[in-house]
Amino acid sequence: MVFYFKARAEVGDYTIIMGLDKYENEELIKYGFPEDIWFHVDKMSSAHVYVRMHKGETIDNISEGLLEDCAQLVKANSIQGNKVNNVDVVYTPWANLKKTASMDVGQVGFHNPKMVRTVRVEKRINEIVNRLNKTKVERTPDLRAEWEAVNAAERAERKLQLREKKRREEMERLVKDRQSELRSYKGLMVAEKMTSNKDIASSTKSLQELEDDFM
Template identity: 90%
Template sequence: MVFYFKARPEAGDYTIFMGLDKYENEELIKYGFPEDIWFHVDKMSSAHVYLRLQKGQTIDDISEGLLEDCAQLVKANSIQGNKVNNIDVVYTPWSNLKKTPSMDVGQVGFHNSKMVRTLSVEKRINEIVNRLNRTKVERTPDLKGINIPAVPFYALT
């Protein structure tokens, strides 16, 4: 099961998605796209949240508002991170995720730590989390065959 969310309207038509659990996250790690940016609460258990950029865009093209949506979503979907203030969210291109056979299910490392960015999140902003949750759509895509669809959000509803 993959959960899809619609970013704030002024950010543009972006797909934000996350897996149901660590097993689904494992599949998302394995079958990502080069346009995917991965988000996670630093040093705590949390959901793996992905932002699908448009072709030709890079991590530098992500607006502050879009970063805030992803950071709030990952914080809200962390049991530990949701309970405390002043957490860090790390994010990096999907291609920088490193998975070795010795790692636990859902666990990742990085090929290049210099490609990992950190965003400080002071507190949960319920207005953002509630707005995102109102757009939540659940799907079970064939990750091996078609991966996450890079289609406008309205086509998923």
């Protein structure tokens, strides 16, 4: 089971995702997307929460409102973190999550600790948590199938873009070749370099003139 929440409307159309337990968390780790940002209460057990950013956006594009929604949700879904104030929540891009064979189910590390950010949550804000819970939708998705479908669509899009790029390059080459041909033709047609039949006739000696020269 995976839970889907909607962030506050004023920050834009963003979906926040949370696994039911460590097994769903494992699937979310495995089949995440480059746009996903992962959240977890620091040094405490908690749910794994993700926000799916829009295409082309990164962790730097998370607004304060969206960050607060994610941090409040992950704090509220931590048995320990929900009971105390001044909790630190860590977050990082999905691609920075590190999973090794020796780790327990749902456990993760980081490829680059410098890419992990921290936000302090002073206390639970029930207004935010309750609003998010009202948007909650439970689904049992095939995360692998969704991941494969998105990747297939992206591969098809890249192929289309590559074909379009090659077509543009071929058109540009043809235009350049044509322009080169025109410049060459114009060079041959310069008046000073042209010779008319009259010029040829006037510059060529007659048979009689040639015979007189010989004599």
